[in-house]
Amino acid sequence: MTTLTDPPKESFRLSMLLYDSRYRSMTIQIIVLMGFMLGAAWLINNARINLAEAGKPITFGFLWEPSGYDINQRLIDYSSRSTHARAAVVGILNTLLVAVMGCLTATIIGVLIGVLRLSKNWMVSRLAAVYVEGLRNVPVLLWIVLTMAIMAEFMPQPREFRGENPSARMYLFDSVAITNRGVYIPEPKFTNGLGDIPVAMSLRPDQCESYLEGGELADSCGLFQISLDLWLIIAVLLAGIFVAKLNTMRANRIQAATGERPNTLWVNLAVIVLPTLAVLWYLGFYLERPVLKGFNFRGGIHMRNSLIALWLALSLYTGAFIAEIVRAGILAIPKGQSEAAAALGLRQGKIMRLVILPQAWRVIFPPLISQFLNLTKNSSLAIAVGYMDVTGTLGGITLNQTGREMETVLLLMLVYLIISLTVSAVMNAYNKRNALKER
Amino acid sequence: MKKSVFLGALTIAGLAATASMASTLDDVKARGKLNCGVSTGLVGFAAPDANGRWNGFDVAVCRAVAAAVLGDSDAVNFVPTTGKTRFTALASGEVDMLARNTTWTFTRDVDLKFEFVGVNYYDGQGFMVPKSLGVSSAKELDGATVCIQTGTTTELNLADFFRSNNMSYEPVPIETNAEAQQQFLAGACDTLTTDASGLAATRAAFENPDDFVVLPEIISKEPLGPLVRHGDNQWGDIVRWVLNGLISAEELGITSANVDELAKGTNNPEINRMLGTEGNLGEMLGLDKDWLIRAIKVNGNYGEIFEANIGEKTPLGLSRGLNAQWTEGGLIYSPPFR
């Protein structure tokens, strides 16, 4: 045993950093990292010095000045006296709105077309193929502009709805108006509404004075306001769904014990629908219809041309990509699965819904995330149709009116980065939960 | 050690940042072309004709500067800019000067660091509506949908006007005048608002201009003029005095037709100084003595340029009004050449 001695302990020499393969890769990495950091520092410093020299040092003070411009679509209270920061928030909310609407419809379209493209019916599968190839091979900007142009040129003007014998008519019992300025739909309202609650009142305390003294709530009080009516309805709806779940579980237990399943459909429907209806009645729910007043329709919800054009074009375009992802996902499921399901006597539709799609979903999901991120970023093309997303407010008018190119663009990049990272974090967490767990 | 390398890099960066300042005049001469920012197309002010040659009231200023500096009124790259891109184009050095219906305001001058060299058109913001709308005053526009070009003073005046009159409106933000025109004609907005001269130009390009009226209210002051970057005073002086030269030429009766004749010498010392037969004003600017002769020869003096592009005999049909010479009761006034 004693013949085996440790190899003589080599002392560390500087040259080993280069010649010893144990250290070399580390050395290279550190050098590259230092080079990268130096390069970045040079760029940043150069920009800083040049800006200072041009008399435009980087400052963000302009964000708290009044913006001076109006924004047509605002989900929170905003006027030309509000700050640039608030204009940016209005823009961010508009970006999120169109992104969420777009992702939902794109997914629905994508799943539908993806499944249809695999149809055994030649005609149907060809049509789906034409859709996919046609949409995804033309830049989305053109689709957005085309949709906008069609809406502006071919839909009737509001004043064509006027008079004894108007040349344009409203739809659905005079509750929906499609005009070249957008679509007006009825708005849910409450006669005995519970009112709103302002959030973050400290932001603009002066606007909240009368509210704090027990008086009326000004629209401009707080960062934004939440509707108590909406929360109450959602709460009741969720409670109903919870009770329905309990009922279904009870039915499952009885079925397991006795082999006979009590009918759950009617009870479930009743516990979900009836309390909600009661709350709606209590709040005095009604639909406010848009009516033509002066130059435009008033009342109801105004879905502007720009929103519709952007939403439709983005969902149709992204839908084409999602369709391909869905198709790939379905084709990734071995044929044996559907044959086995068929052997069990399941019909085509059920095989798809109960056997194939749930498995394919796992394949589909990761690339779907990146489509959602794409859609969100593509929504910045809003600028082409004048949709006031964050690129339009912060990166458009604010940039231009204040001349703070560097600051606004940095902020803008930060906003998109945060939105994208949040979306992908949430989606990845969901994906992890649902991924196949190998044991 | 690490720290000193870093500091060294910073110093180099600092040097690199300062070394790049050359004079605009030298740049333009070396390039042999003047880069001039104009609008994307506004009949009468700046628009390419059927042969692709740029013409107009603002274009004439670019050409006069090019003639004075380079001796060739065609040595100009016309760079179309929108209301939004124009300032970035100028600040970044993409263009040497802007002549694009641009309003002289405090913030543009002071905060955006530009230098307005003068005013070539005194304007104000107005509204245009289709006659069939039955509106005769801007005060009747409560609730209207308004097409505006973003990145303009128009946008801010509009907000102020409706706010101070307690009226509501729906803004439709648009990038270029061409798109605004299309949306307006399609009836996607009730009214189009911009500088009154711009409205006249837009209306002149319509198929049926008589179906549209410009409302009587003028809601703002819009002194429009050429501008350059802060910090190069020599270049600013050149553009300023070319413009002043065109204006003085009208006042003193120098036209494209008689400038050669007058350049032989007159008994009016100011004309002689302008045309280089007396003194050395051209050299003081860093140019030669014939600079203004060349500038005036291109399209004539201020009055000639006005009449040819936007005056009463053109489809725009703008009268001189505020833009008459001070001697005729207008505001157009050049400091003396001496």
Ligand SMILES: N[C@@H](CCC(=O)N[C@@H](CS)C(=O)NCC(=O)O)C(=O)O
């Ligand atoms: N004078 C205003 C407005 C300038 C402006 O954008 N004018 C319009 C119409 S008068 C224009 O030149 N449009 C031509 C284009 O879009 O290229 C400003 O400086 O902000």
